[in-house]
Amino acid sequence: MRLLLVEDDRRIASDVASALTSAGYVVEIVRDGEEAWFLGDTEDYGAVILDLGLPGMDGLAVLKRWRSNGRHMPVLVLTARASWAERVDGIDAGADDYLPKPFRMEELLARLRSIVRRTAGHASSVVSAGDITLDERQMKVSVRGVPIALSPLEYRLVAHLLRHRGRVVSQHELDENIYGHGEDHDSNALEVLIGRVRKKLGAELIETRRGFGYLVPETPA
Amino acid sequence: MRLLLVEDDRRIASDVASALTSAGYVVEIVRDGEEAWFLGDTEDYGAVILDLGLPGMDGLAVLKRWRSNGRHMPVLVLTARASWAERVDGIDAGADDYLPKPFRMEELLARLRSIVRRTAGHASSVVSAGDITLDERQMKVSVRGVPIALSPLEYRLVAHLLRHRGRVVSQHELDENIYGHGEDHDSNALEVLIGRVRKKLGAELIETRRGFGYLVPETPA
DNA sequence: TGATCCATGTCAGCGAAATGTCAGGTCGTT
DNA sequence: AACGACCTGACATTTCGCTGACATGGATCA
Structure with missing residues (x-):
């Protein structure tokens, strides 16, 4: 946290x-x-x-x-x-x-x-973007109502991106919020994590902003 | 007022x-x-x-x-x-x-x-989830109407989880509410307790959210 | 007092899940 | 084309939670 x-x-x-x-x-x-x-x-x-x-x-x-x-x-x-x-x-x-x-x-x-x-x-505990719904109370993520099992790190990644949907989130910010302050960065662990989440929740959810970070688009009401 | x-x-x-x-x-x-x-x-x-x-x-x-x-x-x-x-x-x-x-x-x-x-x-005197019913007034737990004998610690565990059903409860929170102290945690006493409760009340009652805690799902009316 | 029971903690080991690492791929930008 | 940023799949390792067996210790009762 x-x-x-x-x-x-x-x-x-x-x-x-x-x-x-x-x-x-x-x-x-x-x-x-x-x-x-x-x-x-x-x-x-x-x-x-x-x-x-x-x-x-x-x-x-x-x-x-x-x-x-x-x-x-x-x-x-x-x-x-x-x-x-x-x-x-x-x-x-x-x-x-x-x-x-x-x-x-x-x-x-x-x-x-x-x-x-x-x-x-x-806290308002349910957030959604596109087909994805995040219930923070139950720590449950669903795609079109179907619950998807996520690992702890995957969950934290999704939670942070959804909380900040509509803006670009830098790798550094994700690092800090998902891992603690372990200064390793000669690893592509975060990219791997992104990949796994995309595989589970659909590739469209997270857009890549090359050189800047990642973006979950805000869904128009 | x-x-x-x-x-x-x-x-x-x-x-x-x-x-x-x-x-x-x-x-x-x-x-x-x-x-x-x-x-x-x-x-x-x-x-x-x-x-x-x-x-x-x-x-x-x-x-x-x-x-x-x-x-x-x-x-x-x-x-x-x-x-x-x-x-x-x-x-x-x-x-x-x-x-x-x-x-x-x-x-x-x-x-x-x-x-x-x-x-x-x-707060109400009786809460239930799935087949389980907790009567806080009598401190009695039943599975499909059949009363189950629980030890004091087991009861506290079940009571806390049922009171907070529908959200993930961290191990730490359970520690604090069941035992009353802070920092011992190189013990798996809580996990053992969870296991014993599951054996008595059925394994489905308490879901594990690996890395975060435990969840008793809310039952739709 | 000692025998016994029950609640609870401790420990070791297992197995699955989670996560990191690496070795190429792909794609976009210059 | 060349470079760097990013992606992917396979594999290795580590972590986490579960389980069964045993130890402890307090309460009860003969």
Whole structure:
């Protein structure tokens, strides 16, 4: 799962990021409120870990703007100031949970799992493109109603492409979202994966944009 | 909005009640588990604030009986004890949020707003999938009407999977909800448990989603 | 106290599924 | 045509989940 980590303290950011990474998440880090807002507004993250006390734009303001733009991803708020007033503000701004610094990494992981689980029902869980339907709750992919068995990696590939249908997705982005950060790329594993998915779901689903990446066309309503 | 406040300590009850009243809620107070259960079962409340440690009937038991009767109003549990195990018990019993004592009144209000905001859930006393029926009130599982004896862990497993039928449940989530701790996982105890349940209830009930978790398919009505 | 039962964890090994690797192919661009 | 990006099929390897057998440990009861 892809996470956005918003934290300006480099030391904390890298500690947290490495813990998250080894827990199997794919992590993007930003240190600035403006950029955090932009990414959270335009990209899809499974969850956001948001430090208050940021340069650029206040963390709570970022959160409120996301919420008022209809962005519902789970948000875990971190803060050094552990006053109850802040907790209240955070919850009212739309935070799903709240973690005062300093914290143990295990607790962060536990709370993260908790909010991800709790808000899992809110995601619109069925996406489709062309003949293909993806049910994220059941992790089931169907072609014209017929369920197709996909391996884990194949599923992640399809899920990511369908979530971002209508735009070109680079190989690098796919790498990051499907595998973790294993920098190998003298391998064509991704291409092989694409091939296998095409064989199962039909070659038309995924278009190749030579030199740029892959595209699942948006289906006109 | 009308609230039910279940709290046997008169001092706390009146403090909370006056705070709630001045926050605009209409509050009814009960001090006894039996009466709480009766009112919660027969009247409609926007939310319930439930203290554990009650005379008459244990708070968690009250909550469980509400839930198994199909009462799904948001419930905020107050407790002096806040261990992980308690939390798991509370969540299993159907609590929407937890607030450890002592607490700030503002935080109680914030959490109350929060659980009311996400009014969505539902819980009924009997769920079924395929040939399997789970009666949560009696903690009884049947296959085509024939009761099957399950061990405590087996029951928790089945109950969790059936409550969340129709979506893939990760091994980790099962771990957390069946056992109550975090990071042991170099054991295959859960897989063994799954195997035993399958032997008792039939292999078709639980599908394996390799790499992701398990799924009890939703049965079309 | 000891015998026994039941629930549960542990372990080793099996087999299938998943995934990576490689060695050519194909296709498009210059 | 030549180059590089991409595709494909075959094969090797690794991972994952299942199973049966055994160990442990607590509860119960004579």
